[in-house]
Amino acid sequence: MPRSDSSLAPHEPGTVAGADWWRQAVVYQVYPRSFADANGDGIGDLKGVTSRVGYLRDLGVDAVWLSPFYPSALADGGYDVDDYRDVDPRIGTLEDFDEMVTALHAAGLKVIVDIVPNHSSDRHVFFQAALAAPAGSPERERYIFRDGLGENGELPPSDWPAAFGGIAWEPVGDGQWYLHSFAKEQPDFNWNHPDVHEEFLETLRFWSDRGVDGFRVDVANMLAKDLPEVLPSAAELLGLDSTSGHHPFLDRDEVHDIYAAWREVFNSYDPPRTAVAEAWVSSPERRARYAAPTGLGQAFNFDLLTADFDPAAFRRIVTENLAQSAAIGSSSTWVLSNHDVTRHPTRYGLPPLAGRPVKQGTEWVLAGGPADGIDLDAGSRRARAATLFLLGLPGSAYLYQGEELGLPEVAEIPNDQRQDPAYWRSLDADGWTFDGLGRDGCRVPIPWEPTGPSFGFGTGEPHLPQPGWFGQSAASAQEADPDSTLALYREALLLRRELQSGESLEWIETGSDQVLHFRRPNGWEIVTNFGAEAAPLPQGRIVLASSPVAADLPAETTVWLAPA
Numbered sequence: 403m404p405r406s407d408s409s410l411a412p413h414e415p416g417t418v419a420g421a422d423w424w425r426q427a428v429v430y431q432v433y434p435r436s437f438a439d440a441n442g443d444g445i446g447d448l449k450g451v452t453s454r455v456g457y458l459r460d461l462g463v464d465a466v467w468l469s470p471f472y473p474s475a476l477a478d479g480g481y482d483v484d485d486y487r488d489v490d491p492r493i494g495t496l497e498d499f500d501e502m503v504t505a506l507h508a509a510g511l512k513v514i515v516d517i518v519p520n521h522s523s524d525r526h527v528f529f530q531a532a533l534a535a536p537a538g539s540p541e542r543e544r545y546i547f548r549d550g551l552g553e554n555g556e557l558p559p560s561d562w563p564a565a566f567g568g569i570a571w572e573p574v575g576d577g578q579w580y581l582h583s584f585a586k587e588q589p590d591f592n593w594n595h596p597d598v599h600e601e602f603l604e605t606l607r608f609w610s611d612r613g614v615d616g617f618r619v620d621v622a623n624m625l626a627k628d629l630p631e632v633l634p635s636a637a638e639l640l641g642l643d644s645t646s647g648h649h650p651f652l653d654r655d656e657v658h659d660i661y662a663a664w665r666e667v668f669n670s671y672d673p674p675r676t677a678v679a680e681a682w683v684s685s686p687e688r689r690a691r692y693a694a695p696t697g698l699g700q701a702f703n704f705d706l707l708t709a710d711f712d713p714a715a716f717r718r719i720v721t722e723n724l725a726q727s728a729a730i731g732s733s734s735t736w737v738l739s740n741h742d743v744t745r746h747p748t749r750y751g752l753p754p755l756a757g758r759p760v761k762q763g764t765e766w767v768l769a770g771g772p773a774d775g776i777d778l779d780a781g782s783r784r785a786r787a788a789t790l791f792l793l794g795l796p797g798s799a800y801l802y803q804g805e806e807l808g809l810p811e812v813a814e815i816p817n818d819q820r821q822d823p824a825y826w827r828s829l830d831a832d833g834w835t836f837d838g839l840g841r842d843g844c845r846v847p848i849p850w851e852p853t854g855p856s857f858g859f860g861t862g863e864p865h866l867p868q869p870g871w872f873g874q875s876a877a878s879a880q881e882a883d884p885d886s887t888l889a890l891y892r893e894a895l896l897l898r899r900e901l902q903s904g905e906s907l908e909w910i911e912t913g914s915d916q917v918l919h920f921r922r923p924n925g926w927e928i929v930t931n932f933g934a935e936a937a938p939l940p941q942g943r944i945v946l947a948s949s950p951v952a953a954d955l956p957a958e959t960t961v962w963l964a965p966a
């Protein structure tokens with residue numbers, strides 16, 4: 403069956419024009435250290451990204467979002483930033499950055515960079531100044547310092563857990579402790595301090611002046627904090643309502659004042675710079691506030707990413723999120739994978755909702771064990787079907803590097819070569835740990851070639867080891883194979899330029915609780931069979947299918963129907 407109809411318009415990169423380019427954009431996330439290594443030191447770099455601009459253009463994405471490439475000791479994969487307005491020398495220089503932006507823009511692609519405002523690294527000048535200054539000094543006020551408890555301050559101010567395990571307070575040796583919601587190398591800023599506001603306004607202008615089109619805002623829901631003199635215990639914290647807007651540090655109402663000020667900076671550029679919030683908040687209603695046009699403008703919706711491959715869940719999530727973003731004047735966002743979660747072919751190959759950490763002895767493993775209990779054939783089939791479902795939705799889609807190659811999670815990284823603090827610091831803790839093996843398994847340098855050193859990633863030893871089977875998924879091999887996942891993504895992104903119209907859809911009842919069917923305003927239709935049995939083939943002109951279609955609609959398959 404032909405996957406696409408040659409009468410449809412050819413791919414024109416950069417057809418999304420004007421200030422609204424982001425509303426239905428496909429954004430490709432690059433994790434810079436693992437994308438392409440131009441100088442052979444085993445670490446991906448900006449020149450590597452520049453060398454692959456043709457690939458990104460041919461893939462058909464509209465924008466590239468780069469995870470942090472700033473100077474960093476890599477305590478948390480670069481989300482521990484030493485200097486917000488420079489490039490890590492291992493990744494390149496500001497000149498390399500400018501060159502990359504020029505090349506991406508010339509190919510019609512927008513550029514989004516990551517802003518990490520909840521915390522700096524412990525090597526940031528502000529934090530170094532805070533350490534050098536005494537307790538009670540103005541330098542310490544830019545962060546959240548507290549006296550320790552106990553006679554000499556030898557006990558932490560509270561028993562709050564940090565995201566990567568351990569306690570969220572670190573002593574500095576003089577009886578004071580600082581708050582770190584994540585790793586201890588990531589001290590939380592005090593957003594009640596004007597210097598912190600100024601630091602980020604300057605950073606937004608710095609990158610905007612260099613031609614950056616938008617920003618992804620890390621942990622956007624935790625900047626505003628109001629910690630009482632007597633801190634609640636961790637157990638008491640769990641009892642507090644995180645949707646009230648008055649929790650001591652989660653999703654506080656006044657965080658939006660910060661983004662209103664950022665919006666003024668964004669709107670001082672032409673076209674206005676865009677932003678998308680990473681805000682793991684509890685409800686679509688609370689999330690929508692981050693997406694307000696007077697604030698960041700858009701917010702990640704991780705509901706599909708955390709859902710099973712389940713038609714009722716998918717339908718509810720889509721309906722709820724479209725309603726919320728319409729109400730606030732934003733557009734919906736859809737994500738299946740990113741640098742923080744198990745890649746979706748693996749997730750969908752696990753038993754339902756089992757991609758969560760499970761502790762076996764002292765080791766965190768994916769439920770079912772890293773090597774068994776995963777049905778990768780089923781996972782890959784479902785991943786392709788879910789991807790075509792997602793790409794047919796109104797709103798913007800965020801793709802993570804390597805998902806277009808159908809890469810599963812790499813489970814077999816020797817433990818002593820793992821880098822992620824979510825792995826290292828979770829071994830003795832029962833706290834929040836993303837996925838059981840940490841996040842290195844989705845951050846392995848991607849395979850460009852079937853053979854050769856680091857499968858075409860570079861010429862040196864890659865900073866995270868690649869498994870022997872990686873070459874089977876190499877981009878160059880998939881380019882030549884019309885049935886490959888890469889070919890499917892390319893065709894989908896090409897056709898999507900016709901499919902995207904008004905930001906709405908209409909559900910069509912199918913008579914089966916396993917089949918979802920929706921129609922876009924211009925007549926395109928998407929049909930997904932989530933079930934284990936084949937379903938009747940829908941009427942119409944099928945132009946794309948996630949698995950081979952014959953007389954019926956196979957199990958776990960999505961098809962796209964073009965208007966007659």
Ligand code: GLC
Pocket residue numbers: 478479481482518584620621680741742
């Ligand atoms: C966000 C990032 C994650 C990082 C954390 C702390 O969740 O996506 O990678 O570890 O923030 O900055």
Ligand code: CA
Pocket residue numbers: 439440441442443444445446447492
């Ligand atoms: Ca390099």
